[in-house]
Amino acid sequence: MNGPYDTVVVGGGQAGLAAAFHLRRAGLDFAVLDAQEQPGGAWGHMWDSLHLFSPAAYSSLPGRPMPVQPGQPYPEAAHAVRYLAEYEQRYDLPVRRPVTVGAVHRDGDLLRVESDSGSWFARTVISATGTWWRPFWPAVPGREIFTGRQLHTTGYRSPKDFADQRAVVVGGGNSGAQIAADLALAASAHGIEPTWATRRPPRFLPDDIDGRALFDAATARRRALEAGREDTGGVAALGDVVAVPPVRDARDRGLLEPRPMFTRLEPNGPVWSDGSRTAADAVIWATGFRPALAHLAPLSLRGTRGHIATEGTRALDEPRLHLLGYGDWTGPASATLIGVGRPARDAVREITALLG
Template sequence: MTGTADVVVIGGGQAGLAAGYHLRRKNLDFVVLDAQHTPGGAWQHAWDSLRLFSPAAFSSLPGHVMPAQPGEQYPDAGHVVEYLSDHERRYGLPVHRPVRVRAVHRDGERLRVMTDTGSWSARAVVSATGTWWRPLLPAVPGREAFTGHQIHTTGYRRPSAFAGQRVVVVGGGNSGAQIAADLAVHDGIDLTWVTRRPPRFLADDIDGRALFDAATARRHALDEGRTDTGGVASLGDIVAVPPVREARDAGLLKAQPMFDRLLADGIRWRDATSAPVDTVIWCTGFRPALSHLAPLGLRGTGGHIATDGTRVLDEPRLHLLGYGDWTGPASATLIGVGRPARESARQIAELLA
């Protein structure tokens, strides 16, 4: 397929849908290209017990409040997939799938988006591919020599796959705590949870609403030249959603220091203490999935693409949406992506005018 549109949005997850909603309100001609076969973005690949950090009403995309999930204060990933699917249908967003974007090139006054099904010519592009597709694995000594099983957060689904195993969960963030809690309450799994520093649980009454407010306050402080408030990091690293809280209060979430290296059949700490291990689950974060933008030559020092909000400084026809605080406060969250999406649509409308 070869097509033409004023705006091409790359990615049909939460950020892409938020962009589509605001582009529609600006009456712009646009398409959304999504590599997935079905709606729901990365949420459809999450582990079974994953929970949002906020109640449904505070986890909504623009224009459409997420309904509550019966019996759940914090909705699970399946509920989010249903919500995103409904959001896409509700606004009739022009999503093409499965379409995998390979590269974006400059083409005179336009940008050419190359895909596995053809190319699209656009006057502006919104990249909203997120980070799920680029998991980060740390360079821990011995990782290549370990003969057991290794997976990242992206490969974890449910505890039953690890029955009878000795499992190490690496990571002191929300993913590490939630997966460790998921494994800890199941008999027959010998769990070790390791973190680089002692886990920092947020107060039990703090959820995603407070995190969004903290991220926004930090962004405003930095923009105005005031002292860095520390944002979300100043509050802690782990939101105590009910499963995490229950495992913690039962004494099942006791973190060990990060090990020094992997052995062929286990792990070893700096003091030479060792332990046998069958599986390592790396809950060690992600990086932005931006390889499709490589032909534009935008990466600067440290591989970072410089932006003003979501707009790329060296290519103002391109906007980056949903990659974290550097492209809008809490923009990698459902509740946080709406504001930068609205600003992106406004700036694109002005550019095309």
């Protein structure tokens, strides 16, 4: 029998590690179950050119600043992976991997976490599985008959994979802009013909805005709502796309010119609202993600938009469960390195009070 523990954390990415740091400081008995074979969470699955939105100083988990990456004002994803691996070791966090959790059940006074390595019993559970593992594919007419390659953000790695191809990128957020920029900047070298399609004109944030400012905006929104003041709009009020250096470069060179979203796909490519057609070899869907919460289905907690009703990180209908790192609904900027520390601390504080 595994446990019973005070807490089992499901997910060993940045949110799970932030929770583990505070659980360690609180002196609780806990285990972290991570489905990945290596440390780093989703960062180990990003595309080759990805950079963080913030300098290293503003991309840190609680307790240990991220070291600066020489020559990179915005660290690469691989640098974040190394940082998370070193973070685990520094604090001797009890991460068990690979352990895939399939379900969480109520079991009397305990919660039973079912996994491919057996059952784990805990007095409380922190779910920190993020969103990367549940990509959203939009219901675009004709998607099933398109004969070219289709992949989501999760499957994109490098422009080299699209050499001598006509590639359409769909999505006006950060991922869409970064992948479109990646292809555009490499187009002449690799014979790529890129097209960028967005549902609305992308809104680029001012060039001096990075992750630190986004965290401040999310925090200010939370404080305004808690105080009953007018909603500031948070990050969404600033724009959709952070102008990291490659995006800025492609934009300033006139290489990022999006087209309005096409109306449907045909076997050979998109059809636009004016009836024109674009031949395509591949469509890259940078269309976002949904919370990966299937393991919590036995608890019957799902509400509107797939979210579980929470107060802070605590599930309203199951006070032994906390959700961490899924976005603003589980803490301002909680899906970011810099933003997850505070809600992790608050979650552990509530857990400690509950356990007495």
